[in-house]
Amino acid sequence: MPSLGADMEAGTLVEWLVKPGDAVKRGDVVAVVETAKGAIEIEIFHDGTIGELVAAPGSTVPVGGVLARLGDGSVTAVPAARPAAAPEPARASPAPEPRRPPPAGTRARATPAARQRAASLGVALDGLQRTGVDGAICLADLSQAAKPAPRRGGFDPKAMRAAIAAAMARSKREIPHYYLSLSVDVTATLGWLDRTNAGRAPPDRLLPAVLLLRATALALAGTPELNGFWEDGAFRPGDGVHVGWAVALRGGGLVAPAIRNADRLGLDELMAALRDVVGRARGGGLRGSELTDPTVTVTSLGDRGAESVLPIITPPQVATIGFGRVMERPWVVDGAVLPRRIVTVTLAGDHRATDGHRGGLLLARIEALLQTPEVP
Amino acid sequence: MTKDETMAMLAEVLAGIAPEADLTTVTAKDDLREALDLDSMDFQNLVIGLHERSGLPIPEEDYPRLFTLEGMLAYFAAAKRA
Incomplete structure (x- = not known):
């Protein structure tokens, strides 16, 4: 079970998309796992052949627990993606690793209570996980099997809230944040956007958020000290500018999936x-x-949001950048007060990795880049 | 486009953007973005859907006329006469 964020302790297997004997290569989606952030497609990180599916759909597996084995069973098929997003140490003891089922043909061992319950539920004992003594199926395994599979696309708002709370509490506890803010005149860049969109059909139009995202990604490429991770007492730069874009979910909650190499993409x-x-x-x-x-997180409050946001860093990242709503404001331009469109850009930085001087350079770069959206 | 046609078109497009949105709770003058919690991306997707179904170009400068049900009905009613 890979760790999919600083806030994740366990995941529930929804379904397998492969079966034993299937050839897989690195990056293939092999399973769907329900997490506090909804149903997530899990990729495999090795080439090989699926040997054994250890976890049964519906079972909850702690981070680091075995979901499947590759080939001869010596290799864990779905290891933690990488240590970057190490979870909080689990407070509850993790569930025992399900034992491997016996070779086909042998009668499944089960406690009498489990056998009775299985019969009443109409559940076959073969293929169930076995966490009982000596690998027997116990009642707990049956309650796992009887659980309806979580639906794809949805999420549990309570679990989502708890996961956000855990990650943000950890951030506030561990990360000495500093905050910077800069009001940027985006009149020219939004004028360019209006003219560009005027010549485009609705499906081809650009949102202002794209200009903010691009300026931020390019600025981060030039300020690598703010793009990466704080791990084991040291900064590790990101292997690219992979912007986690904060997306508010209907019904509450938040997820920030990566837009990889955002600095290399055109508008x-x-x-x-x-x-x-x-x-x-x-x-x-x-x-x-x-x-x-994600090597950094960007939040844009959009056209109905607040004027500015003081964001909280997502561990183990070292910075997060926020954009408030674009507001029309009186602004001094060449000695005259004019109505201009202004957006407030904010940065929260990790003081263990950088200081406000470096952060200020990033904001100044974003400001400069926002003046020339058409430059590739 | 009649009122019923516009409402049917809107409901169909919204079903793909905000499945839980209930148009019966929205009054004629409510800002749809507030009432249905549509962000910039949602609103752009709404415009794309309306554009594809109505065939109208819907330039950005017209977007404010689509912020309320009242405005939207007037917009598509006028489009028929044009």
């Missing part, structure tokens, strides 16, 4: 990427790697 490509991740964040189908890849 139309970024718009397509944004539409894609927002759609999947809300409709289901996010991949595990999209939750673990």
Whole structure:
């Protein structure tokens, strides 16, 4: 069971998308796992052949627990994606690793109570996980099997809230935040956007968020100290600018899937990427790697949001950038007061990794880049 | 486009964007973005859906006319006469 975020302790297997004997290669989606952030498609991180599916659909597996084995069973098929998003130490002891079922043909061992319950539920004993003594099926395994599979695309608002609370409490406890803010005149850039969109059909139009995202990604590429992770007492730079884009979910909650190498995408490509991740964040189908890849998080409050946001860093990242609503404001331009469109850009930085001087450079870069949206 | 046609079109497009949205709770003058909790991306998707079904270009400068049910009905009623 991979860790899909600092806040994840366990996941529930919804379904397997492969079966024993299937050839898989790194990056293939092999399973769907229900997490506090909804149903997530889990990718495999090795090439090989599926040997054994250890976890049964409906079972909850702690982070680091075995979901499946590859080939001869010596290799765990779905290891934690990487240590970057190490979870909080679990307070409850993790569930025991389900034991491997016996070879086919042998009668499934089960406690008498479990056997009776299985009969009343109409559940076959073969294929159930076995956490009882000596690998027998016990009552707990049956209650796992009897649980309805969580639906894809939805999420449990309570679990989502708890997961956000856990990650943010950890952030506030461990990360010495500093905050910076800069009001940026975006009149020229939004004028360019209006003219560009005027010549486009609705499906091809760009949202202002795309200009903010692109300026931020390019600025981060030039300020690598703010793009990466704080791990084991040291900063590890990201292997690219993978922007976690904060998406508010209907019914409450938040998820920030990665837009990979956002600094290398043009505006139309970024718009397509944004539409894609927002759609999947809300409709289901996010991949595990999209939750673990972000090297930084960006929040844009949009056209109905507050004037500015003081964001909280998502561990183990070292920075997060926020954009408030674009407001029309009286502004001094060349000695005259004019109505201008202003957006407040904010940065929360991790003082263990950087200081306000470096953060200020990032905001100044974002400001400069927002003046010239058309420059590739 | 008649009122019924516009409402049917709107309901169909909204079903793909905000499945839980209930148009019967929205009054004629409510801002749809507030009443149905539509963000910029949702609203753009709404415009795309209305554009595809109505065939109208719906330039961005017209967006404010689509913020309320009243405005939207007037917009698509006028479009028929044009």
